[in-house]
Amino acid sequence: MILQVAAKKTEFQRAVGKLISAIQKEWGEGLGEKNDDFSENVMNAAHDILQCRSFDKLRALLGVKNVRQHLGDVWVQRHPNVKPAIAELERIIANDLEK
DSSP states (O other), rough: OOOOOOOOOOHHHHHHHHHHHHHHHHHHHHSSSSSHHHHHHHHHHHHHHOOOHHHHHHHHTTTTTHHHHHHOHHHHHHGGGGGHHHHHEEEEEEEHOOO
């Protein structure tokens, strides 16, 4: 018998996953619209965040920007349903910075 142990996701990974799901929903609803390629860029930016395996790499990726700015302020303003996921991710990042 082989036991498969699923790797536990970190709080950060779960939060980024929720953000990606929220972006996917917005992107899916906007397919065929004039600027749906911009949503693809936002999705790529979110995946870049997910690829950061440490907070040091995340800080290097974001620089002085926050998550909302990294994704694109205009897109986020036009898709307010993603704001709760962004807020949760930014809360987790801020908690790490306090350590």
